[in-house]
Amino acid sequence: MLTKYLRLLAAALAVAFTVAMPVSLNAQQQPTSVNPTADSVKEQQLLQELNKIQGRGTIPDVKSYTIEQPAGREWRHFHQVTLHWIGGIAVLGMLVLLVAFYLIRGMVCIESGRSGRKLVRFNAFERGVHWMTATCFIILAVTGLNITFGKELLLPLIGAEAFSTWSQWAKYAHNYLSFPFTLGVVVIFLMWIAGNIPNRVDVEWLKEGGGIIGHKHPPAYRFNAGQKMVYWIVVLGGAIVAATGYLLMFPFYATDITGMQIAQVVHGVVAVLFVAVMLAHIYIGTIGMEGAIEAMWDGSVDLNWAREHHKLWVEQEMQRDETAKSPRTAATPAE
Amino acid sequence: MARMKFLCDADRCIECNACVTACKNEHEVPWGINRRRVVTINDGKPGERSVSMACMHCTDAPCAAVCPVNCIYSTADAVVLHSKDLCIGCGYCFYACPFGAPQYPRVGNFGSRGKMDKCTYCAGGPEADGSKEEFVKYGANRLAEGKLPLCAEMCSTKSLLAGDGEIIAQIYKERVAKRGYGSGAWGWQTAYHETIAT
Numbered sequence: 001m002l003t004k005y006l007r008l009l010a011a012a013l014a015v016a017f018t019v020a021m022p023v024s025l026n027a028q029q030q031p032t033s034v035n036p037t038a039d040s041v042k043e044q045q046l047l048q049e050l051n052k053i054q055g056r057g058t059i060p061d062v063k064s065y066t067i068e069q070p071a072g073r074e075w076r077h078f079h080q081v082t083l084h085w086i087g088g089i090a091v092l093g094m095l096v097l098l099v100a101f102y103l104i105r106g107m108v109c110i111e112s113g114r115s116g117r118k119l120v121r122f123n124a125f126e127r128g129v130h131w132m133t134a135t136c137f138i139i140l141a142v143t144g145l146n147i148t149f150g151k152e153l154l155l156p157l158i159g160a161e162a163f164s165t166w167s168q169w170a171k172y173a174h175n176y177l178s179f180p181f182t183l184g185v186v187v188i189f190l191m192w193i194a195g196n197i198p199n200r201v202d203v204e205w206l207k208e209g210g211g212i213i214g215h216k217h218p219p220a221y222r223f224n225a226g227q228k229m230v231y232w233i234v235v236l237g238g239a240i241v242a243a244t245g246y247l248l249m250f251p252f253y254a255t256d257i258t259g260m261q262i263a264q265v266v267h268g269v270v271a272v273l274f275v276a277v278m279l280a281h282i283y284i285g286t287i288g289m290e291g292a293i294e295a296m297w298d299g300s301v302d303l304n305w306a307r308e309h310h311k312l313w314v315e316q317e318m319q320r321d322e323t324a325k326s327p328r329t330a331a332t333p334a335e
Numbered sequence: 336m337a338r339m340k341f342l343c344d345a346d347r348c349i350e351c352n353a354c355v356t357a358c359k360n361e362h363e364v365p366w367g368i369n370r371r372r373v374v375t376i377n378d379g380k381p382g383e384r385s386v387s388m389a390c391m392h393c394t395d396a397p398c399a400a401v402c403p404v405n406c407i408y409s410t411a412d413a414v415v416l417h418s419k420d421l422c423i424g425c426g427y428c429f430y431a432c433p434f435g436a437p438q439y440p441r442v443g444n445f446g447s448r449g450k451m452d453k454c455t456y457c458a459g460g461p462e463a464d465g466s467k468e469e470f471v472k473y474g475a476n477r478l479a480e481g482k483l484p485l486c487a488e489m490c491s492t493k494s495l496l497a498g499d500g501e502i503i504a505q506i507y508k509e510r511v512a513k514r515g516y517g518s519g520a521w522g523w524q525t526a527y528h529e530t531i532a533t
Binding site: 035036037038039040041042043044046053054055056057058059061063064065066067068069070071072073075076079080146147148150151155160161163164167168171248251257260261264 | 345346352355367369372373374375376377378381382383384385386388397400401402403404405406420421422423424425426427429430431432433434435448515516517518519521522524525
Protein backbone atom coordinates (compact mmCIF):
# COMPACT_ATOMS: atom_id res chain seq x y z
CA MET A 1 0.00 0.00 0.00
CA LEU A 2 2.69 2.43 1.03
CA THR A 3 4.80 1.85 -2.06
CA LYS A 4 1.72 2.42 -4.18
CA TYR A 5 1.10 5.79 -2.49
CA LEU A 6 4.75 6.80 -2.87
CA ARG A 7 4.70 5.91 -6.52
CA LEU A 8 1.53 8.00 -7.06
CA LEU A 9 3.09 10.90 -5.19
CA ALA A 10 6.20 10.72 -7.33
CA ALA A 11 4.07 10.65 -10.49
CA ALA A 12 2.03 13.62 -9.31
CA LEU A 13 5.16 15.59 -8.48
CA ALA A 14 6.62 14.77 -11.89
CA VAL A 15 3.45 16.01 -13.64
CA ALA A 16 3.43 19.17 -11.50
CA PHE A 17 7.05 19.89 -12.36
CA THR A 18 6.67 19.41 -16.08
CA VAL A 19 3.69 21.83 -16.04
CA ALA A 20 5.35 24.34 -13.73
CA MET A 21 8.75 24.41 -15.39
CA PRO A 22 7.83 26.12 -18.72
CA VAL A 23 5.62 28.64 -16.85
CA SER A 24 8.45 29.77 -14.61
CA LEU A 25 10.79 29.90 -17.61
CA ASN A 26 8.28 32.10 -19.50
CA ALA A 27 7.95 34.39 -16.53
CA GLN A 28 11.68 34.87 -16.48
CA GLN A 29 11.85 35.67 -20.21
CA GLN A 30 9.03 38.26 -20.20
CA PRO A 31 9.77 41.96 -19.52
CA THR A 32 8.66 43.33 -16.21
CA SER A 33 5.96 45.58 -17.79
CA VAL A 34 3.92 45.31 -20.97
CA ASN A 35 3.30 48.14 -23.41
CA PRO A 36 0.06 47.44 -25.27
CA THR A 37 0.29 50.68 -27.25
CA ALA A 38 3.51 49.56 -28.88
CA ASP A 39 1.54 47.68 -31.51
CA SER A 40 -1.80 49.51 -31.29
CA VAL A 41 -3.29 51.94 -33.80
CA LYS A 42 -1.98 55.47 -33.41
CA GLU A 43 -3.85 58.65 -34.19
CA GLN A 44 -1.11 60.61 -35.95
CA GLN A 45 -0.04 57.60 -38.00
CA LEU A 46 -3.61 56.98 -39.18
CA LEU A 47 -4.09 60.63 -40.04
CA GLN A 48 -0.88 60.71 -42.03
CA GLU A 49 -1.89 57.62 -43.97
CA LEU A 50 -5.48 58.53 -44.79
CA ASN A 51 -6.09 62.04 -43.47
CA LYS A 52 -9.13 60.45 -41.86
CA ILE A 53 -9.79 57.95 -39.07
CA GLN A 54 -12.50 55.38 -39.57
CA GLY A 55 -13.59 52.30 -37.69
CA ARG A 56 -16.62 50.22 -36.87
CA GLY A 57 -19.55 51.53 -34.92
CA THR A 58 -22.70 50.03 -33.49
CA ILE A 59 -25.33 52.48 -34.73
CA PRO A 60 -26.95 52.44 -38.19
CA ASP A 61 -25.52 55.86 -39.14
CA VAL A 62 -22.49 54.89 -41.26
CA LYS A 63 -21.21 58.49 -41.32
CA SER A 64 -20.57 58.26 -37.59
CA TYR A 65 -17.91 55.58 -38.17
CA THR A 66 -15.54 58.35 -39.24
CA ILE A 67 -14.29 59.79 -35.97
CA GLU A 68 -11.85 62.32 -37.32
CA GLN A 69 -11.57 64.16 -40.65
CA PRO A 70 -9.29 67.21 -40.29
CA ALA A 71 -10.14 68.02 -43.95
CA GLY A 72 -13.10 69.83 -42.41
CA ARG A 73 -10.65 72.59 -41.55
CA GLU A 74 -9.53 72.86 -45.20
CA TRP A 75 -13.13 73.02 -46.35
CA ARG A 76 -13.70 75.75 -43.77
CA HIS A 77 -10.81 77.73 -45.24
CA PHE A 78 -12.33 77.39 -48.69
CA HIS A 79 -15.76 78.48 -47.50
CA GLN A 80 -14.63 81.34 -45.29
CA VAL A 81 -11.72 82.72 -47.31
CA THR A 82 -11.25 81.34 -50.84
CA LEU A 83 -14.90 81.47 -51.89
CA HIS A 84 -15.24 85.02 -50.56
CA TRP A 85 -12.34 86.13 -52.74
CA ILE A 86 -13.49 84.28 -55.86
CA GLY A 87 -17.07 85.45 -55.42
CA GLY A 88 -16.11 89.01 -54.54
CA ILE A 89 -13.73 89.41 -57.46
CA ALA A 90 -16.04 87.73 -59.97
CA VAL A 91 -19.25 89.55 -59.06
CA LEU A 92 -17.89 92.97 -58.08
CA GLY A 93 -15.27 92.84 -60.84
CA MET A 94 -17.95 92.18 -63.43
CA LEU A 95 -20.10 95.02 -62.09
CA VAL A 96 -17.14 97.42 -62.22
CA LEU A 97 -16.35 96.31 -65.78
CA LEU A 98 -19.93 96.79 -66.91
CA VAL A 99 -20.25 100.23 -65.35
CA ALA A 100 -16.93 101.27 -66.91
CA PHE A 101 -17.99 99.86 -70.27
CA TYR A 102 -21.31 101.68 -70.12
CA LEU A 103 -19.59 104.95 -69.28
CA ILE A 104 -17.04 104.60 -72.09
CA ARG A 105 -19.03 102.89 -74.84
CA GLY A 106 -22.56 103.74 -73.83
CA MET A 107 -25.59 101.96 -75.24
CA VAL A 108 -25.01 100.22 -78.57
CA CYS A 109 -27.60 101.98 -80.74
CA ILE A 110 -29.37 100.84 -83.89
CA GLU A 111 -27.17 102.87 -86.22
CA SER A 112 -29.50 102.96 -89.18
CA GLY A 113 -32.43 103.86 -86.98
CA ARG A 114 -35.63 101.87 -86.53
CA SER A 115 -37.22 100.57 -89.70
CA GLY A 116 -40.66 100.11 -88.20
CA ARG A 117 -40.76 96.56 -89.53
CA LYS A 118 -40.61 93.73 -87.05
CA LEU A 119 -39.11 90.29 -87.34
CA VAL A 120 -40.08 87.41 -85.03
CA ARG A 121 -37.03 86.21 -83.09
CA PHE A 122 -38.34 84.11 -80.18
CA ASN A 123 -41.78 82.50 -80.04
CA ALA A 124 -43.92 82.40 -76.90
CA PHE A 125 -42.61 78.98 -75.83
CA GLU A 126 -38.98 80.09 -76.12
CA ARG A 127 -39.68 83.25 -74.15
CA GLY A 128 -41.64 81.32 -71.52
CA VAL A 129 -38.76 78.91 -70.96
CA HIS A 130 -36.25 81.77 -70.91
CA TRP A 131 -38.13 83.77 -68.28
CA MET A 132 -38.92 80.76 -66.13
CA THR A 133 -35.23 79.84 -66.06
CA ALA A 134 -34.19 83.47 -65.60
CA THR A 135 -36.57 84.08 -62.68
CA CYS A 136 -35.41 80.89 -60.98
CA PHE A 137 -31.79 81.82 -61.62
CA ILE A 138 -32.12 85.25 -60.03
CA ILE A 139 -33.78 83.84 -56.91
CA LEU A 140 -31.25 80.98 -56.74
CA ALA A 141 -28.40 83.47 -57.14
CA VAL A 142 -29.63 85.84 -54.43
CA THR A 143 -30.40 83.04 -51.95
CA GLY A 144 -27.13 81.32 -52.79
CA LEU A 145 -25.04 84.45 -52.33
CA ASN A 146 -26.91 84.93 -49.04
CA ILE A 147 -25.45 81.68 -47.69
CA THR A 148 -21.89 82.85 -48.37
CA PHE A 149 -22.07 86.63 -47.97
CA GLY A 150 -25.31 87.18 -46.03
CA LYS A 151 -23.89 87.03 -42.55
CA GLU A 152 -21.34 89.73 -43.34
CA LEU A 153 -23.55 92.00 -45.43
CA LEU A 154 -27.15 91.51 -44.35
CA LEU A 155 -27.07 90.13 -40.80
CA PRO A 156 -25.62 93.29 -39.19
CA LEU A 157 -28.35 95.34 -40.88
CA ILE A 158 -31.46 93.36 -39.97
CA GLY A 159 -30.39 91.41 -36.87
CA ALA A 160 -30.01 87.70 -36.11
CA GLU A 161 -33.70 86.78 -35.81
CA ALA A 162 -34.85 88.41 -39.04
CA PHE A 163 -31.79 87.17 -40.91
CA SER A 164 -32.41 83.61 -39.73
CA THR A 165 -36.08 83.73 -40.79
CA TRP A 166 -35.12 85.12 -44.20
CA SER A 167 -32.35 82.55 -44.62
CA GLN A 168 -34.71 79.72 -43.73
CA TRP A 169 -37.12 80.80 -46.49
CA ALA A 170 -34.18 81.41 -48.79
CA LYS A 171 -33.07 77.82 -48.23
CA TYR A 172 -36.54 76.49 -49.09
CA ALA A 173 -36.64 78.68 -52.21
CA HIS A 174 -33.14 77.56 -53.21
CA ASN A 175 -34.07 73.89 -52.79
CA TYR A 176 -37.47 73.96 -54.51
CA LEU A 177 -36.66 76.34 -57.38
CA SER A 178 -33.75 74.10 -58.36
CA PHE A 179 -36.32 71.83 -60.03
CA PRO A 180 -37.85 74.33 -62.49
CA PHE A 181 -34.37 75.77 -63.05
CA THR A 182 -32.94 72.37 -64.00
CA LEU A 183 -35.94 71.73 -66.24
CA GLY A 184 -35.37 75.13 -67.88
CA VAL A 185 -31.70 74.36 -68.54
CA VAL A 186 -32.60 71.01 -70.11
CA VAL A 187 -35.24 72.59 -72.38
CA ILE A 188 -32.88 75.46 -73.31
CA PHE A 189 -30.25 72.88 -74.22
CA LEU A 190 -32.62 71.02 -76.56
CA MET A 191 -34.47 74.08 -77.86
CA TRP A 192 -31.48 76.15 -79.01
CA ILE A 193 -28.78 73.53 -79.67
CA ALA A 194 -29.30 73.78 -83.46
CA GLY A 195 -28.30 77.44 -83.57
CA ASN A 196 -25.45 77.12 -81.14
CA ILE A 197 -22.98 74.76 -82.77
CA PRO A 198 -19.74 76.74 -83.27
CA ASN A 199 -18.79 77.33 -86.92
CA ARG A 200 -16.42 79.39 -89.10
CA VAL A 201 -18.54 82.56 -88.88
CA ASP A 202 -17.85 82.58 -85.13
CA VAL A 203 -14.09 82.71 -85.72
CA GLU A 204 -14.49 85.87 -87.80
CA TRP A 205 -16.90 87.32 -85.25
CA LEU A 206 -14.45 86.70 -82.43
CA LYS A 207 -11.50 88.07 -84.46
CA GLU A 208 -13.37 91.35 -84.77
CA GLY A 209 -14.22 91.23 -81.06
CA GLY A 210 -17.90 91.00 -81.86
CA GLY A 211 -17.87 94.65 -82.87
CA ILE A 212 -17.96 95.60 -79.20
CA ILE A 213 -15.15 98.09 -79.67
CA GLY A 214 -15.80 100.48 -82.54
CA HIS A 215 -18.84 100.44 -84.80
CA LYS A 216 -18.25 97.44 -87.02
CA HIS A 217 -20.84 94.68 -87.08
CA PRO A 218 -19.38 91.26 -87.93
CA PRO A 219 -22.02 89.04 -89.56
CA ALA A 220 -23.73 86.31 -87.61
CA TYR A 221 -26.49 83.75 -87.95
CA ARG A 222 -29.30 83.53 -85.40
CA PHE A 223 -26.81 83.39 -82.54
CA ASN A 224 -23.42 85.10 -82.66
CA ALA A 225 -20.31 83.69 -80.99
CA GLY A 226 -20.96 85.71 -77.82
CA GLN A 227 -24.47 84.33 -77.52
CA LYS A 228 -23.18 80.84 -78.20
CA MET A 229 -20.76 81.25 -75.32
CA VAL A 230 -23.60 82.31 -73.03
CA TYR A 231 -25.59 79.32 -74.25
CA TRP A 232 -22.82 76.85 -73.47
CA ILE A 233 -22.06 78.49 -70.13
CA VAL A 234 -25.73 78.17 -69.20
CA VAL A 235 -25.96 74.57 -70.37
CA LEU A 236 -22.67 73.31 -68.90
CA GLY A 237 -22.63 75.60 -65.86
CA GLY A 238 -26.29 74.79 -65.23
CA ALA A 239 -25.59 71.07 -65.48
CA ILE A 240 -22.71 71.32 -63.00
CA VAL A 241 -24.56 73.43 -60.42
CA ALA A 242 -27.61 71.19 -60.75
CA ALA A 243 -25.63 67.97 -60.31
CA THR A 244 -23.60 69.24 -57.35
CA GLY A 245 -26.67 70.96 -55.92
CA TYR A 246 -28.66 67.75 -55.83
CA LEU A 247 -25.74 66.00 -54.13
CA LEU A 248 -25.93 68.67 -51.42
CA MET A 249 -29.71 68.60 -51.25
CA PHE A 250 -29.84 64.85 -50.74
CA PRO A 251 -26.93 64.63 -48.32
CA PHE A 252 -24.92 61.41 -48.17
CA TYR A 253 -27.29 59.51 -50.48
CA ALA A 254 -24.62 59.17 -53.15
CA THR A 255 -21.35 60.22 -51.56
CA ASP A 256 -19.37 60.47 -48.32
CA ILE A 257 -18.08 63.47 -46.37
CA THR A 258 -15.19 64.13 -48.78
CA GLY A 259 -17.60 63.98 -51.71
CA MET A 260 -19.96 66.41 -49.99
CA GLN A 261 -17.13 68.87 -49.42
CA ILE A 262 -15.98 68.64 -53.05
CA ALA A 263 -19.57 69.04 -54.25
CA GLN A 264 -19.93 72.22 -52.20
CA VAL A 265 -16.62 73.62 -53.49
CA VAL A 266 -17.58 72.99 -57.13
CA HIS A 267 -21.12 74.27 -56.57
CA GLY A 268 -19.88 77.48 -54.94
CA VAL A 269 -17.16 78.31 -57.48
CA VAL A 270 -19.22 77.54 -60.58
CA ALA A 271 -22.22 79.39 -59.15
CA VAL A 272 -20.40 82.69 -58.46
CA LEU A 273 -18.78 82.59 -61.92
CA PHE A 274 -22.20 81.82 -63.39
CA VAL A 275 -23.63 84.87 -61.62
CA ALA A 276 -20.84 87.06 -63.03
CA VAL A 277 -21.50 85.86 -66.59
CA MET A 278 -25.25 86.36 -66.20
CA LEU A 279 -24.68 89.95 -65.05
CA ALA A 280 -22.99 90.59 -68.40
CA HIS A 281 -25.86 88.81 -70.18
CA ILE A 282 -28.44 90.96 -68.37
CA TYR A 283 -26.43 94.10 -69.19
CA ILE A 284 -26.18 93.48 -72.92
CA GLY A 285 -29.82 92.40 -73.07
CA THR A 286 -31.10 95.57 -71.41
CA ILE A 287 -29.26 98.91 -71.11
CA GLY A 288 -26.24 97.72 -73.06
CA MET A 289 -27.95 97.50 -76.44
CA GLU A 290 -30.87 99.30 -77.98
CA GLY A 291 -33.58 96.99 -79.22
CA ALA A 292 -32.20 93.82 -77.64
CA ILE A 293 -34.76 93.42 -74.85
CA GLU A 294 -37.61 93.31 -77.38
CA ALA A 295 -36.41 89.92 -78.60
CA MET A 296 -37.24 88.35 -75.23
CA TRP A 297 -40.04 90.75 -74.25
CA ASP A 298 -42.58 90.63 -77.08
CA GLY A 299 -40.58 88.21 -79.18
CA SER A 300 -39.91 90.35 -82.24
CA VAL A 301 -37.04 92.68 -83.10
CA ASP A 302 -36.67 95.65 -85.43
CA LEU A 303 -35.49 94.63 -88.90
CA ASN A 304 -32.60 97.12 -88.82
CA TRP A 305 -31.45 95.79 -85.44
CA ALA A 306 -31.46 92.29 -86.88
CA ARG A 307 -29.61 93.42 -90.03
CA GLU A 308 -26.85 95.00 -87.94
CA HIS A 309 -26.35 92.20 -85.43
CA HIS A 310 -27.52 89.04 -87.22
CA LYS A 311 -27.13 89.73 -90.93
CA LEU A 312 -26.93 86.10 -92.04
CA TRP A 313 -29.95 85.15 -89.93
CA VAL A 314 -32.04 87.93 -91.54
CA GLU A 315 -31.05 86.66 -94.99
CA GLN A 316 -32.12 83.14 -94.01
CA GLU A 317 -35.43 84.42 -92.66
CA MET A 318 -36.13 86.51 -95.76
CA GLN A 319 -35.40 83.58 -98.04
CA ARG A 320 -37.68 81.34 -96.02
CA ASP A 321 -40.40 83.99 -96.09
CA GLU A 322 -40.20 84.30 -99.83
CA THR A 323 -40.31 80.56 -100.42
CA ALA A 324 -43.28 80.36 -98.12
CA LYS A 325 -45.12 83.20 -99.86
CA SER A 326 -44.59 82.03 -103.46
CA PRO A 327 -45.20 78.30 -103.61
CA ARG A 328 -44.55 78.32 -107.37
CA THR A 329 -40.88 79.28 -106.97
CA ALA A 330 -40.63 76.74 -104.21
CA ALA A 331 -42.07 74.03 -106.41
CA THR A 332 -39.86 74.79 -109.41
CA PRO A 333 -36.40 75.89 -108.38
CA ALA A 334 -34.53 78.15 -110.79
CA GLU A 335 -31.62 75.79 -111.17
CA MET B 336 -13.17 80.27 -15.95
CA ALA B 337 -12.38 76.74 -16.86
CA ARG B 338 -11.56 75.55 -20.36
CA MET B 339 -13.78 72.49 -20.70
CA LYS B 340 -12.53 69.57 -22.76
CA PHE B 341 -13.16 65.88 -23.37
CA LEU B 342 -10.39 63.30 -23.29
CA CYS B 343 -10.87 59.67 -24.28
CA ASP B 344 -8.15 57.36 -22.99
CA ALA B 345 -8.29 54.78 -25.78
CA ASP B 346 -6.20 52.34 -23.73
CA ARG B 347 -9.04 52.13 -21.23
CA CYS B 348 -12.15 52.25 -23.42
CA ILE B 349 -13.84 48.84 -23.46
CA GLU B 350 -16.54 49.82 -25.98
CA CYS B 351 -19.37 49.28 -23.49
CA ASN B 352 -21.35 52.17 -25.03
CA ALA B 353 -22.58 53.28 -21.61
CA CYS B 354 -21.61 56.88 -22.49
CA VAL B 355 -23.82 56.69 -25.59
CA THR B 356 -26.75 55.29 -23.63
CA ALA B 357 -26.32 57.72 -20.73
CA CYS B 358 -26.31 60.67 -23.14
CA LYS B 359 -29.39 59.52 -25.00
CA ASN B 360 -31.29 58.95 -21.77
CA GLU B 361 -30.20 62.08 -19.93
CA HIS B 362 -31.15 64.43 -22.75
CA GLU B 363 -34.04 62.39 -24.20
CA VAL B 364 -32.28 62.54 -27.55
CA PRO B 365 -34.68 61.55 -30.35
CA TRP B 366 -34.42 58.36 -32.36
CA GLY B 367 -31.82 58.57 -35.12
CA ILE B 368 -29.71 61.22 -33.39
CA ASN B 369 -26.48 60.31 -31.63
CA ARG B 370 -24.62 63.03 -29.82
CA ARG B 371 -21.94 60.57 -28.78
CA ARG B 372 -20.80 57.29 -30.32
CA VAL B 373 -18.05 54.73 -29.82
CA VAL B 374 -16.00 53.70 -32.82
CA THR B 375 -13.60 50.77 -32.87
CA ILE B 376 -10.55 51.04 -35.10
CA ASN B 377 -8.89 47.87 -36.44
CA ASP B 378 -11.75 45.87 -35.01
CA GLY B 379 -10.79 42.28 -34.26
CA LYS B 380 -7.16 42.79 -35.19
CA PRO B 381 -4.20 43.04 -32.83
CA GLY B 382 -3.86 46.56 -31.50
CA GLU B 383 -7.52 47.53 -31.94
CA ARG B 384 -8.66 50.58 -30.03
CA SER B 385 -12.05 52.04 -29.25
CA VAL B 386 -12.64 55.77 -28.99
CA SER B 387 -15.73 57.49 -27.65
CA MET B 388 -16.34 60.58 -29.76
CA ALA B 389 -18.71 63.53 -29.61
CA CYS B 390 -18.38 67.26 -30.13
CA MET B 391 -14.90 68.14 -28.83
CA HIS B 392 -15.84 71.79 -28.18
CA CYS B 393 -12.97 72.98 -30.35
CA THR B 394 -10.83 76.04 -29.94
CA ASP B 395 -11.80 78.40 -32.78
CA ALA B 396 -14.63 76.02 -33.71
CA PRO B 397 -14.92 75.37 -37.47
CA CYS B 398 -18.69 74.82 -37.23
CA ALA B 399 -19.17 78.30 -35.77
CA ALA B 400 -16.97 79.84 -38.47
CA VAL B 401 -18.88 78.34 -41.41
CA CYS B 402 -22.42 78.69 -40.01
CA PRO B 403 -24.20 81.04 -42.47
CA VAL B 404 -26.50 82.41 -39.75
CA ASN B 405 -23.94 82.59 -36.91
CA CYS B 406 -26.04 80.38 -34.64
CA ILE B 407 -23.05 78.63 -32.98
CA TYR B 408 -21.17 80.29 -30.12
CA SER B 409 -18.69 79.51 -27.34
CA THR B 410 -19.57 80.02 -23.69
CA ALA B 411 -17.24 81.44 -21.03
CA ASP B 412 -16.27 77.82 -20.25
CA ALA B 413 -15.33 77.33 -23.92
CA VAL B 414 -18.30 75.03 -24.45
CA VAL B 415 -19.60 75.26 -28.03
CA LEU B 416 -23.38 75.73 -28.05
CA HIS B 417 -25.92 76.71 -30.68
CA SER B 418 -29.36 78.24 -31.05
CA LYS B 419 -31.97 75.99 -32.63
CA ASP B 420 -34.16 79.04 -33.14
CA LEU B 421 -31.61 80.50 -35.56
CA CYS B 422 -30.36 77.28 -37.20
CA ILE B 423 -31.66 76.78 -40.75
CA GLY B 424 -30.44 73.18 -41.17
CA CYS B 425 -28.07 73.84 -44.07
CA GLY B 426 -25.65 71.12 -42.99
CA TYR B 427 -22.47 73.16 -43.40
CA CYS B 428 -21.32 72.55 -39.81
CA PHE B 429 -21.20 68.84 -40.59
CA TYR B 430 -18.84 69.42 -43.53
CA ALA B 431 -16.57 71.58 -41.40
CA CYS B 432 -16.62 69.49 -38.22
CA PRO B 433 -13.52 67.28 -37.93
CA PHE B 434 -15.38 64.89 -35.59
CA GLY B 435 -18.74 64.41 -37.31
CA ALA B 436 -20.55 65.85 -34.29
CA PRO B 437 -23.52 67.75 -35.79
CA GLN B 438 -26.66 65.65 -36.26
CA TYR B 439 -29.85 66.49 -38.14
CA PRO B 440 -33.32 65.10 -37.57
CA ARG B 441 -34.84 63.97 -40.86
CA VAL B 442 -37.81 66.28 -40.75
CA GLY B 443 -36.90 68.76 -43.49
CA ASN B 444 -37.99 68.73 -47.08
CA PHE B 445 -36.85 65.67 -49.05
CA GLY B 446 -36.37 63.96 -45.68
CA SER B 447 -33.05 65.69 -45.33
CA ARG B 448 -32.28 68.08 -42.52
CA GLY B 449 -34.08 69.70 -39.66
CA LYS B 450 -32.43 71.85 -37.03
CA MET B 451 -28.98 70.70 -36.02
CA ASP B 452 -28.47 68.82 -32.76
CA LYS B 453 -25.18 68.05 -31.09
CA CYS B 454 -23.44 67.42 -27.78
CA THR B 455 -23.92 70.42 -25.49
CA TYR B 456 -21.36 69.28 -22.91
CA CYS B 457 -24.51 68.88 -20.78
CA ALA B 458 -24.76 72.68 -20.81
CA GLY B 459 -28.12 73.25 -22.54
CA GLY B 460 -28.54 76.19 -24.88
CA PRO B 461 -29.23 79.91 -24.99
CA GLU B 462 -32.51 79.60 -23.05
CA ALA B 463 -32.65 80.20 -19.28
CA ASP B 464 -30.62 77.56 -17.38
CA GLY B 465 -32.75 74.59 -16.40
CA SER B 466 -35.90 75.88 -18.10
CA LYS B 467 -38.41 73.58 -19.76
CA GLU B 468 -37.78 75.15 -23.18
CA GLU B 469 -34.07 74.54 -22.81
CA PHE B 470 -34.64 70.88 -21.90
CA VAL B 471 -36.96 70.27 -24.86
CA LYS B 472 -34.49 71.74 -27.35
CA TYR B 473 -31.09 70.82 -25.94
CA GLY B 474 -31.56 68.44 -23.03
CA ALA B 475 -30.42 68.68 -19.42
CA ASN B 476 -28.16 71.47 -18.22
CA ARG B 477 -25.93 69.66 -15.75
CA LEU B 478 -23.16 72.22 -15.95
CA ALA B 479 -25.47 74.89 -14.50
CA GLU B 480 -26.10 72.49 -11.59
CA GLY B 481 -22.36 72.19 -11.01
CA LYS B 482 -22.13 68.71 -12.52
CA LEU B 483 -19.91 67.45 -15.33
CA PRO B 484 -21.18 65.70 -18.49
CA LEU B 485 -22.92 62.44 -17.65
CA CYS B 486 -21.08 60.35 -20.27
CA ALA B 487 -17.75 60.95 -18.53
CA GLU B 488 -19.21 60.85 -15.03
CA MET B 489 -20.52 57.33 -15.46
CA CYS B 490 -17.73 55.86 -17.59
CA SER B 491 -17.03 52.53 -15.91
CA THR B 492 -13.31 52.44 -16.70
CA LYS B 493 -12.87 56.21 -16.39
CA SER B 494 -11.63 56.19 -19.95
CA LEU B 495 -13.68 59.24 -20.86
CA LEU B 496 -12.65 62.30 -18.92
CA ALA B 497 -14.46 65.63 -18.90
CA GLY B 498 -13.53 68.81 -17.09
CA ASP B 499 -11.05 71.59 -17.19
CA GLY B 500 -8.45 70.85 -19.87
CA GLU B 501 -5.45 71.29 -17.61
CA ILE B 502 -6.84 69.04 -14.88
CA ILE B 503 -7.84 66.16 -17.17
CA ALA B 504 -4.52 66.47 -19.01
CA GLN B 505 -2.75 66.13 -15.63
CA ILE B 506 -4.81 63.05 -14.73
CA TYR B 507 -3.96 61.50 -18.08
CA LYS B 508 -0.26 62.30 -17.73
CA GLU B 509 -0.12 60.67 -14.28
CA ARG B 510 -1.88 57.61 -15.64
CA VAL B 511 0.56 57.26 -18.51
CA ALA B 512 3.54 57.76 -16.19
CA LYS B 513 2.26 55.09 -13.79
CA ARG B 514 1.29 52.40 -16.28
CA GLY B 515 4.12 53.19 -18.70
CA TYR B 516 2.18 53.64 -21.92
CA GLY B 517 -0.54 55.71 -23.57
CA SER B 518 -1.77 56.21 -27.12
CA GLY B 519 -2.33 59.91 -26.59
CA ALA B 520 -5.30 62.23 -26.33
CA TRP B 521 -7.31 61.39 -29.47
CA GLY B 522 -8.46 64.43 -31.41
CA TRP B 523 -6.70 67.00 -29.24
CA GLN B 524 -4.30 68.18 -31.92
CA THR B 525 -7.21 68.74 -34.31
CA ALA B 526 -9.60 70.21 -31.76
CA TYR B 527 -7.35 72.26 -29.51
CA HIS B 528 -4.15 72.64 -31.59
CA GLU B 529 -2.20 71.05 -28.76
CA THR B 530 -1.46 67.62 -27.46
CA ILE B 531 -0.46 66.13 -24.14
CA ALA B 532 3.26 65.45 -23.82
CA THR B 533 3.73 62.14 -22.03
